[in-house]
Amino acid sequence: MKVIAIANQKGGVGKTTTTWEIGSCLSSENKRVLVIDLDQQANLSDYVDSDPKKATIYDLLKADNAVEDALQHLDEFDFIAASEKLSKADKEFSAPEDIYLLKSLLEFVENDYDYVLVDSNPARNTLLNMCYIASDYILIPTECDAGSITGIDAIYGDLMKYRKLNWSNARVLGLILNKYEKTSMHTLAIETLQEKAKEMExxxxxxxxxxxxxASESKLALQSMQKYNKYGNPAMDYRKIGAKIIEMTQEA
Ligand SMILES: Nc1ncnc2c1ncn2[C@@H]1O[C@H](COP(=O)(O)OP(=O)(O)O)[C@@H](O)[C@H]1O
Ligand SMILES: [Mg+2]
Structure with missing residues (x-):
């Protein structure tokens, strides 16, 4: 089982979209996929029309429920919903060992999935720290603006801190330049990303x-682009990324 967190401290860059599309692509390739919404805004939970009676990832982190109480079997993948209570995470999960909570609970599903994807919140908080500890890989979506590109340095810096302490084995798997257009801003952004990628371990x-x-229309229809507009540009781009992820995470 490979755990992939989708992270960028900046909001609106495509974390939730990427999580959903990649989840859908990996399951189309016959992978067993679990998607976890770890963002208090619960955007993905709303988009996939998740069952509000089910326990949420918050309940699991609090150890108030067993994983089965939270698992939702959707057509594209299994899913664990977020709760707005995640906004209390920094207070509720403040003990030093609490950053291991996500990793520990994923041990219960170790044999059930090939991939676990975690959609994270746009903040450098304890939930994101839990992702660094629990993950094997981090995917960073970004736009071409300076702010979301700076988000990459922040994530890499935090991740390296945990790696040096041997608390995390995660590596940055990919940088995804989202909302791409043929403009000079985007060409420049690719060059900047290439420089950053070369500096990484x-x-x-x-x-x-x-x-x-x-991307927005499909969400109104409560469908992934893989369903809503399978041959549209973003859907095809995500399938390429899905194939690349499978290639790069294959066991040696
Ligand atoms: N490739 C794309 N083209 C156009 N709009 C996009 C694209 N990807 C995402 N969006 C839109 O940008 C907004 C933010 O995306 P979202 O995935 O929610 O970002 P985040 O989770 O990082 O906040 C949403 O309205 C989404 O539909
Ligand atoms: Mg989001």
Whole structure:
């Protein structure tokens, strides 16, 4: 089982979209996929029309429920929903060992899935720290603006801190330049990403996802782009990224 966190401290860069699309792509490739919404805004939980009667990831982290109480079997993948109570995470999970909570609970499903994808919140908080500890890989979606590119340095810096302490084995798997268009800003952004990738311990892939209104339309229809607009540019771009992820995470 490989755990992949989708992270960038900046909001609106495509974390939730990437989590959903990659979840859908990996399951189309016959992988057993669990997707966890670890963002208090619960966007993905709303989009996939998750069952509000089920326990949430918050209940699991609090150890108030067993994993089975939270698992939802959707058509594209299994899912664990977020709760707005995650906004209390920094207070509720403040003991030093609490950063291991996500990792510990994933041990219960170790044999049930090939991939676990975690959609994270746009903040450098305890939930994101839990992701660094629990993950094997981090995927970083970004836009071409300076703010979301700076988010990459923040994530890499925090991750390296945990790796040096031997608390995390995670590596940055890929940088995804989202909402891509053929502009000079985007060309420049790719160059910046290439420089950043070369400086990293293990060089991540850099791939683009083209901009399209279908990304928002499909969410209104409560469908992934893989379902809503399978041959649209972003859906095809995500399938390429899905294939790359499988190739790069294959056991040696
Ligand atoms: N490739 C794309 N083209 C156009 N809009 C996109 C694309 N990817 C995401 N979006 C839109 O950008 C907004 C933010 O995306 P989202 O995945 O929610 O980001 P985050 O989870 O990082 O906040 C959403 O309205 C989404 O539909
Ligand atoms: Mg989001």
């Amino acid at each position: 293990m060089e991540p892939f850099i791939m683009t996802v083209r901009k399209s209104i279908k």
